[in-house]
Amino acid sequence: MPHDDPDPARLGDLLHAVFRRLRRRWAEQLAPFGLTPHQFRALDALAGHAGAHRDDRAGTCRHGDGPGALRVKDLADALRIAPRSATEVVDLLEGKGLVERVPDPSDRRATLVALTARGAELRGTVREDRRRESEEYFARLDPADRIELERLLRLLAADPPATN
Numbered sequence: 001m002p003h004d005d006p007d008p009a010r011l012g013d014l015l016h017a018v019f020r021r022l023r024r025r026w027a028e029q030l031a032p033f034g035l036t037p038h039q040f041r042a043l044d045a046l047a048g049h050a051g052a053h054r055d056d057r058a059g060t061c062r063h064g065d066g067p068g069a070l071r072v073k074d075l076a077d078a079l080r081i082a083p084r085s086a087t088e089v090v091d092l093l094e095g096k097g098l099v100e101r102v103p104d105p106s107d108r109r110a111t112l113v114a115l116t117a118r119g120a121e122l123r124g125t126v127r128e129d130r131r132r133e134s135e136e137y138f139a140r141l142d143p144a145d146r147i148e149l150e151r152l153l154r155l156l157a158a159d160p161p162a163t164n
Contacts, residue, residue: 022137029133033126034096038079042089043098043123045078046070046115069102069112098122 023037030040048068070078076086090113093099098119104110115123138146 025133025137026130029129030126033122035122035126038081038085038089039093039098040123040126041079042075042086042093043115043119044127045075046099046113047120047123069114071104071110071112075113093119 026037030037033040035043046068072086072090073083075090076083079086079089081089090099090101094101094113097116099113100116101111102114104112141149
């Protein structure tokens with residue numbers, strides 16, 4: 001099949017192969033820190049980066065900068081996992097001293113999950129390490145190819161238009 005009309009199934013296979021490789025590298029990168037991808041994503045969400053993989057309507061990736069506290073249900077929504085799974089992640093992170101449960105000032109019956117200073121520091125270290133690893137991985141692409149890859153991935157990651 002000519003390269004100017006690639007097989008969509010082959011494109012899917014290639015995307016899947018790249019995803020598997022990145023996921024494996026990411027898990028290997030987190031292992032020395034004693035974290036899983038879900039645990040790190042929880043730290044990131046609590047640090048105000050719950051929207052790190054969501055774009056606004058203009059296609060701009062939104063990143064918060066301030067630490068935040070979330071209810072477990074909101075953390076589960078941010079991570080796109082079940083609340084029960086989020087509770088397990090929080091329990092593990094709390095056991096490592098990376099997060100703490102604090103009273104919700106707006107509802108005495110509710111509890112929030114917040115980063116500890118240790119959790120915020122570890123998150124920063126891991127993010128910097130991930131940036132370096134990503135630079136190394138994508139170094140084989142020239143800057144124009146990186147820009148085009150990001151454009152295409154954003155297009156594919158966006159919600160498809162509604163069909164009537």
